[in-house]
Structure formats: structure tokens, C-alpha cells
Amino acid sequence: MKASQFFISTLKEAPAEAEIISHQLMMRAGLIKRIGSGIYTYMPMGLRSVRKVEQIIREEMNKAGAMELLMPAVQPAELWQESGRWEQYGPELLRFKDRHGRDFVVGPTHEEVITDLARRDIKSYKQLPVNWYQIQAKFRDEIRPRFGVMRGREFIMKDAYSFDKDEAGMVVSYNTMYAAYTAIFTRLGLNFRAVAADNGSIGGSGSHEFHVIAETGEDDIVYNPNSDYAANIEAAEAVSMLAERAAATQTMLKTATPRCGKCEEVAQFLNIPLISNVKSIVLAVDHENEAGELSVQVVLVLVRADHSLNEVKLSKIDGLSTTRMATEAEIATAFNTTPGYIGPVATAQKVLVVADKTVANMSDFVCGANDVGFHYVGVNWGRDLPEPDVIADVRNVVAGDPAPDGNGTVDICRGIEVGHVFQLGTKYSEAMKATFLDENGKPQPLVMGCYGIGVTRILGAAIEQNFDVRGIVWPAAIAPFQVVICPVGADKNEQVRDESQKLYETLLQAGVDVILDDRGERPGSMFADWELIGVPHRVTIGDRGLKEDGMVEYRGRRDEAATKFTPADVAAHVLTQLKA
Amino acid sequence: MKASQFFISTLKEAPAEAEIISHQLMMRAGLIKRIGSGIYTYMPMGLRSVRKVEQIIREEMNKAGAMELLMPAVQPAELWQESGRWEQYGPELLRFKDRHGRDFVVGPTHEEVITDLARRDIKSYKQLPVNWYQIQAKFRDEIRPRFGVMRGREFIMKDAYSFDKDEAGMVVSYNTMYAAYTAIFTRLGLNFRAVAADNGSIGGSGSHEFHVIAETGEDDIVYNPNSDYAANIEAAEAVSMLAERAAATQTMLKTATPRCGKCEEVAQFLNIPLISNVKSIVLAVDHENEAGELSVQVVLVLVRADHSLNEVKLSKIDGLSTTRMATEAEIATAFNTTPGYIGPVATAQKVLVVADKTVANMSDFVCGANDVGFHYVGVNWGRDLPEPDVIADVRNVVAGDPAPDGNGTVDICRGIEVGHVFQLGTKYSEAMKATFLDENGKPQPLVMGCYGIGVTRILGAAIEQNFDVRGIVWPAAIAPFQVVICPVGADKNEQVRDESQKLYETLLQAGVDVILDDRGERPGSMFADWELIGVPHRVTIGDRGLKEDGMVEYRGRRDEAATKFTPADVAAHVLTQLKA
Structure with a gap:
């Protein structure tokens, strides 16, 4: 990709409404544009990162045996009336009447639609287990949208739903998804933690949240630095600080x-x-x-x-x-x-x-x-x-409490929830009469799990965890581009143009996601743009460098300074860095 | 992919509401499931075809220099009030109030949002031309949804918008899109025609529709079998049947x-x-x-x-x-x-x-x-x-009329509109004050074009053009799978299993989109499934064939009969067929 054919529109200042760093940086880097409260357009630069996140999720979901489908955003109210959520769900649910006066919702989630699908298409235990997922824009009418893509009203979500013939099967499906989520967030290059969670209003028997660890997170996570134990403070077990009651020694x-x-x-x-x-x-x-x-x-x-x-x-x-x-x-x-x-x-x-x-x-x-x-x-x-x-146990855990697993004491950190896996059980299948015939020909309710990932929220969370004073520092896997080539003085030096074009073609042929900045911007503003946007690797091919010592410069986004290479060697160095 | 891990649910009978063949076959093949009137879930099998269509569109749009972004489905009413369409658009437009009582729409199209984006981000002629596109679910509250994905309420559309500094630039952008559309529909393997069209309510100065030719089409297309001339009957010029007025010979x-x-x-x-x-x-x-x-x-x-x-x-x-x-x-x-x-x-x-x-x-x-x-x-x-x-000229052309290009007479066929390119001009940029500074530093309205493709409608149109008594006959480029391997008697013959697995792996390694039907269905129902689903190439590896003469069978979806091959040769034959 050449920058002259790509729309880059960075801003010096973040808009006033951007309260947190990821929102500020996404706006300044021109990844998103605000259309309304909690509603954004993903610009070409931002969409590249969204697509990379989606692709990693898709690959790992497929690998785990889940099948991608696509449900409608618009859903008939009847399904929500059957599940009981037409009454239970508050004003976050966008309800509307169509031109014939029939009630509909714009789906904030798809348990009802998928359960309806399952009850019509799953007839026998022989068809089980099934795990269906989709990647789709959802709408929730948040009372106070804020933090950019972190708590928007329209957002992209990956939602998956598993169907099993019994509890044991559901636990297997759940564990498969737990492992897939671990693989996904690992590949995304995020520092994350799976934490035991409260089930909330969605119902069911067991659940874990996947949190990106960041100081700006909205959730408190209780964890044991000495073990795998981690839980959302909402669900974290608080042990008694007194093993037993001592005898009275005072008079009241x-x-x-x-x-x-x-x-x-x-x-x-x-x-x-x-x-x-x-x-x-x-x-x-x-x-x-x-x-x-x-x-x-x-x-x-x-x-x-x-x-x-x-x-x-x-x-x-x-x-x-x-x-x-x-x-x-x-x-x-x-x-x-x-x-x-x-x-x-x-x-x-x-x-x-x-x-x-x-x-x-x-x-x-x-x-x-x-x-x-x-x-x-x-x-x-x-x-x-x-x-x-x-x-x-009705109190919040505090840092220093004994760990529930008996292994030392717990600590507390803040996290941003980016994924959630639930054991739903038969909540929806019983309400909506979604049954299958078991080995004995008897109808049984399908046993469900559901599994969400906030695709667009991941962008915000990744930035909250990875930024510096100059801008975003993208994890390699989700940077909009892996490498940027910055020619300096190309207008007056043909060699700069030639070496830039040569490196560009070499990297393209090696399958690298590279952008050549041929906009003709001045070096300072060009470098500032790419540091703000957060491209992990930069090669500067400069008029002066080529004249003085025939060298070009490589600089990783986290590097303190640039390193010099001959134009012949720099591609190999970049490729080594990409594999690191 | 193995069929046992893929959800296949074909039906013997199409539901009564399916009036046309593509709707019937998509339902019977289990590509889509109805959720409500004009609202469908794309099942894994159907979604594979949708994604293939999307990918071809994306590649050709990118090649034509357009940039993909993603706008929100939910749009503030203010933008529609500015353009005037809040008043003009009828009940097809889904309007709703959010929890704070503010008016919004669920976007049936995105001229307003993109014009708002352009007026805020395009400041100078130096940034022009720009062509932005997206692929997204849209909602139109059709009064009578019907024909499955052909006239649904929720559907996937590719919409693109070009911005130029003047009319001449707009025409260049328009012609580029016209060429890209020609490339897209050619790659999709469809018999199509670009026809001059009426601009309809969207406004502007010039437009062409891209129609898939099919007897079941809703539109009449006037075309000249001897030339490139083609126009929607709405817009087709009808010449006078009398070159000049003859003198009166009778008394009134x-x-x-x-x-x-x-x-x-x-x-x-x-x-x-x-x-x-x-x-x-x-x-x-x-x-x-x-x-x-x-x-x-x-x-x-x-x-x-x-x-x-x-x-x-x-x-x-x-x-x-x-x-x-x-x-x-x-x-x-x-x-x-x-x-x-x-x-x-x-x-x-x-x-x-x-x-x-x-x-x-x-x-x-x-x-x-x-x-x-x-x-x-x-x-x-x-x-x-x-x-x-x-x-x-206020009459409809009829077959046999003199062609407006003077080259013989016209004929009329029926078509399904799958794409539309418009020269919008300054309709939206003037209404919404979207200007840029020209070479002289003067503000000028952006000159726009817009370009749509009905992604999901293409599936229906492709089927209307390609089916037989046994089911769908997909064009190779958009078949959910390219090749199906059908083992017969695998349960009692290890060689059947081995040869099937070997062929499966060989084709996978060659990058072929192949599915191995390991469900253990009886041959008749297995073949019927794949003919209904319309996979272009089938290899049957049968117990009997292997025993009798050591041969397996290849059959193209349009072939009258199967051809025999040794297991060693069949992969090469399939690969040759795929390239044909």
C-alpha cells in the first residue's frame, strides 16, 4: 500500500470528549470518526486492525470446531417474549415497530435467535455437539456511551453458542472455548488473564471473563501472584479473616x-x-x-x-x-x-x-x-x-486477603473485559422448548454455552495496555501495517526513491504488510504520524544517510534510537524482527 | 472440511412461501433459515458463498483504488434532515428514538454518513479523488418482502462513494467503478449486462445498472443483439416509429x-x-x-x-x-x-x-x-x-423497435439488478455543505458518485441463472465448496476410507476448497444433498468400483454421466477441471 493512495488523517489534539488514552489516540490517529454518541466509523486504517483481530478469532474458532454463520441484526420480538427477556431487558434494548406495527429488536445478543435455529434444526443427539459463531455489529443503547470503542453503542462482537446433549458435554464445549480464547488473546499479543466471573443476568452455572490487564480497566480482578487463581471481584471468594470464633472475654x-x-x-x-x-x-x-x-x-x-x-x-x-x-x-x-x-x-x-x-x-x-x-x-x-x-460471604476481597486456594495472599489489579465464556445450561432451551431426541428417543432440552468477544473493544484495550507519549504501540499481530517505509528527500534524490521502491517491493513479495509513505510530508510530521498510528517497524531511507555513509535507518516502535543498515541488508533485518 | 464437522440440513420440500426457484433451492439446500418476514440467518454453507462474493468484490474494489472502511448501521436523524431525505424517504426507512428520545435511523444506505465524513476530513483538492467503500448489513422495511434474499429486509450490500473536485474527475471515478463492476461480475461467473438506467430518487446525472440475465428477473432490459447498447426499459430511448409526418389524405x-x-x-x-x-x-x-x-x-x-x-x-x-x-x-x-x-x-x-x-x-x-x-x-x-x-418520448420500447444506435432492432430480456453505479454530482455535498478548497483556495462542493452491489442478492441471482431439476449449479467462484468427495461403503471397506482420506489431503494441500462427506449417509441421499447444494465437482470413491476395476468416479455438476479414473489420476483431473 502506498500512503498517497490511502486516506491518512491524523489530529494534533484529541477531542474534548475523549477521556481515556485509547479513545484519545484512536481519534488522533484517525482510526475512528465519531458519527454520534457511542457511534463511530472505522476508517481504513482502523478497519485494518479490526479485520486482523477478526481473522485471528476466526482461525482459532474454526480450529476449535466452531462453524461460522451470520444471523440477522433485526430480530422479531416474539423470540424475546418466549425467552422472557422482552420484559427483563431494560432500555438498553433497541425496540422498534416495523411498518406493519410488529415489534422487533436490533439484537444486542443472539441467544434467542440461535435457540430458535437449534430447536428447528437439531432433531437428534447424533447432530450434537454443535458450536455456531458469528462476527457482527451489535447495538446496545448504553445510558452513557463513553471511552470510544470501549463502551460504544454500536460495536462488533464475536458471539458463539454451543449445544450439547448433557452437562458433561457442555463442560467439554466450554473448556474447548476457554482454550480457544486463551489461544486468541495470546496470538493478539495481549497481557490478559482469565478470571472466574459472576454470571450476571444471562443466567447459567459457570463462567470466566478474559481481561486485558490495564490500569484504566473498569473491573477489579483478584488474583494470586503465586498461582493461576483469578476472579472478578464481583465473584471472588472472600475467606473469613478469623478461622474460628474466640471465646468472649468482655462484658457488653x-x-x-x-x-x-x-x-x-x-x-x-x-x-x-x-x-x-x-x-x-x-x-x-x-x-x-x-x-x-x-x-x-x-x-x-x-x-x-x-x-x-x-x-x-x-x-x-x-x-x-x-x-x-x-x-x-x-x-x-x-x-x-x-x-x-x-x-x-x-x-x-x-x-x-x-x-x-x-x-x-x-x-x-x-x-x-x-x-x-x-x-x-x-x-x-x-x-x-x-x-x-x-x-x-458478602464482602469484597481486599489486597492481602488469604488466597482461596490456600497459597499465600491475593493481589488486585484492574482489567478490561474483552471476552466472556458462559455455561448457560438449559435456561434458554427450556424457556423456548428447544429439545432433541436422546439415545432413548426421549425429548431432552439442549444444554447450551455461550461465548463472546468484544472485537472492537479489543482495539481500545490493546492501546490502553500499549502506548507511550508519542502514540499507540500496537502489538505486532493487530497493527494496521507491520512496516512503514519513510523516504526523506525523495523529491530531490532519485536514489531515495529507487531504494524505497525496491525495499517496498521486496517486503511486499515476502508477504509483509508494508506501507510506503510517498505523500511527500516533511520528516518530522511523517515520523509523528507513524509513531501516533503505532506501526511497529520503520525504515527511513534518507537523502543525507545515503550520501554520507550509504546507510538507511531501522527503528522499532519501542526502540530508543535507530540502527543503521545498508540498503541491501535492511530487508533481512526487518524480516528477522517480524519473526521475533 | 469434513461433513461430519459441518452442519448440513437439507430439506425435501421447500416451504410454501418460497415462490421462486432461488428461494426454494436456498431453503432446501439449507443455505439460509428464515427468522422473520424478509429476515434470514445465513447458515455456514450459505455464508461460505457470501464470503466468496465479498472477497471478489473486495479484491476488485481495492485494485480499483477504493479504500474499505466501515460506517455504523445506526445513524443520527440530523444527517437525514440535512440532506432532506428524512422527509422524502417513506416507511421503508427504519426510524427509532434512542433512550434519550433522540431520532435515529437504521441505515438503508449511507450517502449522508459518508458526506458528513467527507466534509469534516476532506479539506483540499490535494486529497482528491477519494473512493471509500464498505460491506455491511443494511435494513429496508420493504412493504412486501419476498423472493428470499432477492427482496429481503435485512441484506448485505457493498456501497462505495467517490469524491472528486469536478465533473470530469467524477466521470473518471465512475468509469473506473464501471470497469471494476464488469471485472467483479465476470469473476463471479455470471451472465450479466450493464444497462443504462434511470437515476430514480437518489438523484444525479448518469447511471448504469448491472443485471444478471434471468427469465425470473423483475426488470425489462432493452438491448441490441448487434451492439453493446442496453438500457433498463424505464430509461431506454424509444425512437419514433414514423420518421416524419405524412400529409393528410382523409377528412375527419x-x-x-x-x-x-x-x-x-x-x-x-x-x-x-x-x-x-x-x-x-x-x-x-x-x-x-x-x-x-x-x-x-x-x-x-x-x-x-x-x-x-x-x-x-x-x-x-x-x-x-x-x-x-x-x-x-x-x-x-x-x-x-x-x-x-x-x-x-x-x-x-x-x-x-x-x-x-x-x-x-x-x-x-x-x-x-x-x-x-x-x-x-x-x-x-x-x-x-x-x-x-x-x-x-413517453412510451415503453417494445421488441423489434429500431435500435437507438441505428444498428438494427432491439430485443427485450429480463434481468435481476445486482449492481448500480450513479453519478451523484453535488446533490448531497450541496445540501450538506461538503466543500473543499480548490487550487485557488475557493470552497467548492465535492462532486460525488455512488456505487452499490447487492452482495446477498447475488446468491439468489446466480441461482436463478444456474439451476436444474436436481438443484443449484453454482458458478465455480462462489460455490460453498469446489469439490466434494463421496465415499461409498466406507464402513465396511478400509480402502474406501484410505483413498478418500488421501484424495482429501492431496486436494487440501493443492489449496482446493474440498469437503469430504464422512457422515455415513446412504449413497442416494448423499448424492442428492450435494447436487441440491450445487458443488461443481464430485469424486465418488466406491466399494464396488474399487473391487471391480480399481476405479473411482468423477462427475461435474453439469455432466450427464460420471467418468472413471484410477485413484492415482483423479486428483490431477479435478485440478484440471478447476482451472478450466
């Missing part, structure tokens, strides 16, 4: 703690360690009985004062899938006090007490006395108050 | 023609040739003056009795861009009679008389007498009635 005392509405203030005022305090969080669950009568269950969640509540874990507890903050009136009725001094001892009403595992093993602890300006100290379970109604 | 006579409301009846009743009759068609144009007052202009269009009105041509006449059928009341007022006996002589009111070129040169003709049951015979222009207000 109601103690004045004036103007100490926070645990830190109580600890300081009483001159005790923060970890002796228990934090009380009051939530509520609304119930409706069969007669349509409403009632409210007040829930008191207790975590150690230095810990924070993990709402995802809490929502897994029976009956607590949807909690809300309690109102002041509800708090007043249940505890006869106001927030800041609430505690589990002698509540005004019976409330459901949920104690984090650590709290359940605490003794001689401090908590609110349900009386403004007072706390209890020396509180002990069983003696001063009943045992908790529920004991569960 | 009002003649009783009872119950002769049609020209054919008049001709028969009076025993005169049909071509002596003039057909009267009454239309109306609604006007609104600046004061908002409405008025109606009645238009009388005259074509020779054996000819038919061409509404597209009529609409090109000044003031007649939007006509409608006149009401009975309007006809009664203007002609003081009822349809069947209307004519241009002595109308009750002044009406606008538009005569087709042939009619304008007729003499001694017959027409309605504006009196029920009467016609005039021996009518002559200038003597019996004023010369027509407008003389224009």
Missing part, C-alpha cells in the same frame, strides 16, 4: 460515642482497632403475597468495619436477589434510631440479620446501640444477641 | 363505435390496423400557489394504441414530476365524457396534451370523440386540432 457495655456516626470515628474515639468494629447496612426487600398485599422485609447486613459490601454476592442469597436501600421511616421503625448508630443487638422489630463470614467469627466486637450517640462494646454472638440468621 | 369523420371502449375493439370494429389508433390517458397534476390555493392541471397523454405509457419518462417532463390518475369528475369536466371515448379533439376545457414522438408523426389517425360510442377517424394534427403542447 453501652458506651457513649458522641458524634461518631462512622466506624472510623468510633474506633478513634474509643482507641480500638478498626477491625474490632462491625458495620451495619440496612436494606429492604419488597414482597407481594398472592392476594396482592405488599410487605417489607428489613435486612441488616453486617461486615467488618474495614470491609465493603459485595452486592452481587448478597444477591445470590435466597430471597435477597433484589434488595434496595431501606427508607429512613423503615429504619426508624425497625431500629428506633437513625443511621450511624444502628446495630444487631435488641432491635425494635425482628429483622433478618446477615453476617459476613468474618463477622460471624468475631467476638468482643463493637456495634451501634440503636441509640443516637451510643455504641455497644464487648458484644458476643449467642450471649448478647442471637446467632445471625444467615452467615455468608 | 365522427364515427359510431358502440361498445368500443378499447383501442383493440375500435380497430376490429372499424377494420383498421391497431397502429392507426391513438390511446388517450388522462392524468392530473396538483398545484398549490403561494397563497395556498389548490388547482388541478389535467394532462392528456397520447401513445399509439400498440404502445404503453412509460411513467418514468413522463415524470422527467417539466412540471410532470408527480402525476396521478385523474378522477372521474375531473375527466367529466375536462372532456365532457367518460373513459373509453376520450380524445384530444375539441376538449371541453383546455388540457395539456402530451404526444409521444410516434403519435406526433401520425396522420389520418383514430381517436376518441369525447362522446360515448363515437370515435373520430382521419384525424390530422394542425388541421383538426392544434399541435401537441409537448412532444416527447
Whole structure:
């Protein structure tokens, strides 16, 4: 490719709305252009990287036995009504009526369409397993699109769906996809981690997220530096900090703690360690009985004062899938006090007490006395108050916690989710009656898995992980071009033109994805363009170099300085670098 | 690829809604699955053909200097309001409001988005010409989706847009695309024709359609078997059947023609040739003056009795861009009679008389007498009635008409439109203020062309042109697989398995797109599947053949019978056939 025949439009400044580095650099390098909020055009330069990502994904999916198909973006609402998601999905789902008034959606995901396909085309266990995937533009009407391609509204996704005859088969399909994802992100040249994940609203029994490790990531990842263990903080198991409950040594005392509405203030005022305090969080669950009568269950969640509540874990507890903050009136009725001094001892009403595992093993602890300006100290379970109604892991892991695999302590890093594998089970096949005939001729629900990769998001994540002050530093596999040839002084020196053209043809013939910058730009702005765009290898063929010592210059995008080569040797050097 | 790892689901019967052969065969071969009206999933087998079409298009577009990018499917309504098409486009345009209540469309085409891109990124004549293209799913809410992928609602399109500094540049870009399209359809292996076309609602000054010739086509194409001349009947020039007007030889006579409301009846009743009759068609144009007052202009269009009105041509006449059928009341007022006996002589009111070129040169003709049951015979222009207000080509060409290029006569065939090239000019750039600075530093509107190919429609068109009683007969370039190997009796004969595997590996290594049918189907159903799917080359490696004479069989999809080869020779024969 010659740059004069390629549209290059770099910018000196990133637009104001670009908050993070990948968004800024993609805009400045002219890889994307904004059309609307969260909606972008991929320019030829950006699309080259998208296509390279897609091709790596495609090759590894095919290798893993998955088959590519292409489902429509527009989907009839009936399918979503069958699965129940027409009701469950919020305003992120783009719904519309066609000219005949029929309801449709623009697909944010394709579980319904693929399950419909499977129930019509998979008749027998002999056809199983099947794994279908597609690479396609999806639309999600994000409430606050931002970060460029990282959280856009229209984006390209690879979504795959496996169908098996039983759980064991599904686990095999899942593990095959897990391995394929590992191969994909390895080939993409990204520093990534597969982490145990929460299943979220998609349902099912097991899942892992694939995260690109980057400081700007939106997710906290708990990992063990000494082992393979990694989990999204939403799902990461927090072990009890106390192996067992010690015997009581203190008598419970109601103690004045004036103007100490926070645990830190109580600890300081009483001159005790923060970890002796228990934090009380009051939530509520609304119930409706069969007669349509409403009632409210007040829930008191207790975590150690230095810990924070993990709402995802809490929502897994029976009956607590949807909690809300309690109102002041509800708090007043249940505890006869106001927030800041609430505690589990002698509540005004019976409330459901949920104690984090650590709290359940605490003794001689401090908590609110349900009386403004007072706390209890020396509180002990069983003696001063009943045992908790529920004991569960409801807190977020913190760095330094013991690793759940027993091997040292965990650390926390930030990640950008670029892939997700789910064990869906029979959630969709049961709702949509997608069955097959088993070996005994009996209908059984198909057992499904689903597997997503955010294709365009990978571009953003790769940049968040690979940039410097001059611009993008693309991993070799997804750079829009592998090599750029920069002639300097070509207008007045025929040898510059000849050597540039010769090298260009040599590299092209060797199958290298090379671009020759024949635009005639001044050296400074030409170099700045290519450093911003992030092409990994550059050869400068300069008027002066050729005259002075007959040499040309090679410089890798991460190199501190250029290295000199004769024009005859530089191609071989570039080819060696490409293989490295 | 092995068939056991590929999802093949053929059907014995096509679904009832499949009216045309390509739709029936695509459904039966399992290339597509219907999700909703005009909405399909491309199954792995069908997607392989789609990708082959896309790849040929991509290669030829790149060769022609066009650059691939990818625009969003979802587009802000503001752009359509700027171009004026928010108002002009009918219910085919999918409009929706996002969660914040802002208007958007799902793009049926991308002139607005690309013009917006150009006005922001093209600053100078030095950046011109530019040609950007994309391959993407589009949505048009057709009122009556039908014919499978031929007139679906969601479909894949290649759309390209060129930007030039002047008309001359646009014509060069247009001709380059015309040549690229010719190369594309040639490589696709289709019998096609480029035909001069009407520009339709997209606007602009010149255009050609590319049609796949097939009896089931929706369009009539006028062509000259002796030359390159071809045009869509909408746009095909109809020459006058009379070089000049002959002198009058008859006196005009009002003649009783009872119950002769049609020209054919008049001709028969009076025993005169049909071509002596003039057909009267009454239309109306609604006007609104600046004061908002409405008025109606009645238009009388005259074509020779054996000819038919061409509404597209009529609409090109000044003031007649939007006509409608006149009401009975309007006809009664203007002609003081009822349809069947209307004519241009002595109308009750002044009406606008538009005569087709042939009619304008007729003499001694017959027409309605504006009196029920009467016609005039021996009518002559200038003597019996004023010369027509407008003389224009307003009729459809018929087979046998003199060719407009003067070289013999034209014929008519039917075609399926698969591509379209337009000279847009400055329609969009002026509406959207997309300018560049010319050599003198003055802003000028960009001069545009646009170029579409219906990617998925090509599959249907290729099948309409290439099928037989057994199924699809794919052109080699777009068959899902080039070669299928069918082992017969592999379960009981190891040699069958070995020879099949050996041939499979040999062809794979030669870069052939081959599938080995290892499903263990019975021969009859296996052969029927592959003939239905339309794979061009088949090698059968049979238990019996190997035992009897050590031979295997090759059969081309169009061959009457199979040819025998030794297992050692068959690969070479297949490779020769692939090159043919």
C-alpha cells in the first residue's frame, strides 16, 4: 500500500470528549470518526486492525470446531417474549415497530435467535455437539456511551453458542472455548488473564471473563501472584479473616460515642482497632403475597468495619436477589434510631440479620446501640444477641486477603473485559422448548454455552495496555501495517526513491504488510504520524544517510534510537524482527 | 472440511412461501433459515458463498483504488434532515428514538454518513479523488418482502462513494467503478449486462445498472443483439416509429363505435390496423400557489394504441414530476365524457396534451370523440386540432423497435439488478455543505458518485441463472465448496476410507476448497444433498468400483454421466477441471 493512495488523517489534539488514552489516540490517529454518541466509523486504517483481530478469532474458532454463520441484526420480538427477556431487558434494548406495527429488536445478543435455529434444526443427539459463531455489529443503547470503542453503542462482537446433549458435554464445549480464547488473546499479543466471573443476568452455572490487564480497566480482578487463581471481584471468594470464633472475654457495655456516626470515628474515639468494629447496612426487600398485599422485609447486613459490601454476592442469597436501600421511616421503625448508630443487638422489630463470614467469627466486637450517640462494646454472638440468621460471604476481597486456594495472599489489579465464556445450561432451551431426541428417543432440552468477544473493544484495550507519549504501540499481530517505509528527500534524490521502491517491493513479495509513505510530508510530521498510528517497524531511507555513509535507518516502535543498515541488508533485518 | 464437522440440513420440500426457484433451492439446500418476514440467518454453507462474493468484490474494489472502511448501521436523524431525505424517504426507512428520545435511523444506505465524513476530513483538492467503500448489513422495511434474499429486509450490500473536485474527475471515478463492476461480475461467473438506467430518487446525472440475465428477473432490459447498447426499459430511448409526418389524405369523420371502449375493439370494429389508433390517458397534476390555493392541471397523454405509457419518462417532463390518475369528475369536466371515448379533439376545457414522438408523426389517425360510442377517424394534427403542447418520448420500447444506435432492432430480456453505479454530482455535498478548497483556495462542493452491489442478492441471482431439476449449479467462484468427495461403503471397506482420506489431503494441500462427506449417509441421499447444494465437482470413491476395476468416479455438476479414473489420476483431473 502506498500512503498517497490511502486516506491518512491524523489530529494534533484529541477531542474534548475523549477521556481515556485509547479513545484519545484512536481519534488522533484517525482510526475512528465519531458519527454520534457511542457511534463511530472505522476508517481504513482502523478497519485494518479490526479485520486482523477478526481473522485471528476466526482461525482459532474454526480450529476449535466452531462453524461460522451470520444471523440477522433485526430480530422479531416474539423470540424475546418466549425467552422472557422482552420484559427483563431494560432500555438498553433497541425496540422498534416495523411498518406493519410488529415489534422487533436490533439484537444486542443472539441467544434467542440461535435457540430458535437449534430447536428447528437439531432433531437428534447424533447432530450434537454443535458450536455456531458469528462476527457482527451489535447495538446496545448504553445510558452513557463513553471511552470510544470501549463502551460504544454500536460495536462488533464475536458471539458463539454451543449445544450439547448433557452437562458433561457442555463442560467439554466450554473448556474447548476457554482454550480457544486463551489461544486468541495470546496470538493478539495481549497481557490478559482469565478470571472466574459472576454470571450476571444471562443466567447459567459457570463462567470466566478474559481481561486485558490495564490500569484504566473498569473491573477489579483478584488474583494470586503465586498461582493461576483469578476472579472478578464481583465473584471472588472472600475467606473469613478469623478461622474460628474466640471465646468472649468482655462484658457488653453501652458506651457513649458522641458524634461518631462512622466506624472510623468510633474506633478513634474509643482507641480500638478498626477491625474490632462491625458495620451495619440496612436494606429492604419488597414482597407481594398472592392476594396482592405488599410487605417489607428489613435486612441488616453486617461486615467488618474495614470491609465493603459485595452486592452481587448478597444477591445470590435466597430471597435477597433484589434488595434496595431501606427508607429512613423503615429504619426508624425497625431500629428506633437513625443511621450511624444502628446495630444487631435488641432491635425494635425482628429483622433478618446477615453476617459476613468474618463477622460471624468475631467476638468482643463493637456495634451501634440503636441509640443516637451510643455504641455497644464487648458484644458476643449467642450471649448478647442471637446467632445471625444467615452467615455468608458478602464482602469484597481486599489486597492481602488469604488466597482461596490456600497459597499465600491475593493481589488486585484492574482489567478490561474483552471476552466472556458462559455455561448457560438449559435456561434458554427450556424457556423456548428447544429439545432433541436422546439415545432413548426421549425429548431432552439442549444444554447450551455461550461465548463472546468484544472485537472492537479489543482495539481500545490493546492501546490502553500499549502506548507511550508519542502514540499507540500496537502489538505486532493487530497493527494496521507491520512496516512503514519513510523516504526523506525523495523529491530531490532519485536514489531515495529507487531504494524505497525496491525495499517496498521486496517486503511486499515476502508477504509483509508494508506501507510506503510517498505523500511527500516533511520528516518530522511523517515520523509523528507513524509513531501516533503505532506501526511497529520503520525504515527511513534518507537523502543525507545515503550520501554520507550509504546507510538507511531501522527503528522499532519501542526502540530508543535507530540502527543503521545498508540498503541491501535492511530487508533481512526487518524480516528477522517480524519473526521475533 | 469434513461433513461430519459441518452442519448440513437439507430439506425435501421447500416451504410454501418460497415462490421462486432461488428461494426454494436456498431453503432446501439449507443455505439460509428464515427468522422473520424478509429476515434470514445465513447458515455456514450459505455464508461460505457470501464470503466468496465479498472477497471478489473486495479484491476488485481495492485494485480499483477504493479504500474499505466501515460506517455504523445506526445513524443520527440530523444527517437525514440535512440532506432532506428524512422527509422524502417513506416507511421503508427504519426510524427509532434512542433512550434519550433522540431520532435515529437504521441505515438503508449511507450517502449522508459518508458526506458528513467527507466534509469534516476532506479539506483540499490535494486529497482528491477519494473512493471509500464498505460491506455491511443494511435494513429496508420493504412493504412486501419476498423472493428470499432477492427482496429481503435485512441484506448485505457493498456501497462505495467517490469524491472528486469536478465533473470530469467524477466521470473518471465512475468509469473506473464501471470497469471494476464488469471485472467483479465476470469473476463471479455470471451472465450479466450493464444497462443504462434511470437515476430514480437518489438523484444525479448518469447511471448504469448491472443485471444478471434471468427469465425470473423483475426488470425489462432493452438491448441490441448487434451492439453493446442496453438500457433498463424505464430509461431506454424509444425512437419514433414514423420518421416524419405524412400529409393528410382523409377528412375527419365522427364515427359510431358502440361498445368500443378499447383501442383493440375500435380497430376490429372499424377494420383498421391497431397502429392507426391513438390511446388517450388522462392524468392530473396538483398545484398549490403561494397563497395556498389548490388547482388541478389535467394532462392528456397520447401513445399509439400498440404502445404503453412509460411513467418514468413522463415524470422527467417539466412540471410532470408527480402525476396521478385523474378522477372521474375531473375527466367529466375536462372532456365532457367518460373513459373509453376520450380524445384530444375539441376538449371541453383546455388540457395539456402530451404526444409521444410516434403519435406526433401520425396522420389520418383514430381517436376518441369525447362522446360515448363515437370515435373520430382521419384525424390530422394542425388541421383538426392544434399541435401537441409537448412532444416527447413517453412510451415503453417494445421488441423489434429500431435500435437507438441505428444498428438494427432491439430485443427485450429480463434481468435481476445486482449492481448500480450513479453519478451523484453535488446533490448531497450541496445540501450538506461538503466543500473543499480548490487550487485557488475557493470552497467548492465535492462532486460525488455512488456505487452499490447487492452482495446477498447475488446468491439468489446466480441461482436463478444456474439451476436444474436436481438443484443449484453454482458458478465455480462462489460455490460453498469446489469439490466434494463421496465415499461409498466406507464402513465396511478400509480402502474406501484410505483413498478418500488421501484424495482429501492431496486436494487440501493443492489449496482446493474440498469437503469430504464422512457422515455415513446412504449413497442416494448423499448424492442428492450435494447436487441440491450445487458443488461443481464430485469424486465418488466406491466399494464396488474399487473391487471391480480399481476405479473411482468423477462427475461435474453439469455432466450427464460420471467418468472413471484410477485413484492415482483423479486428483490431477479435478485440478484440471478447476482451472478450466
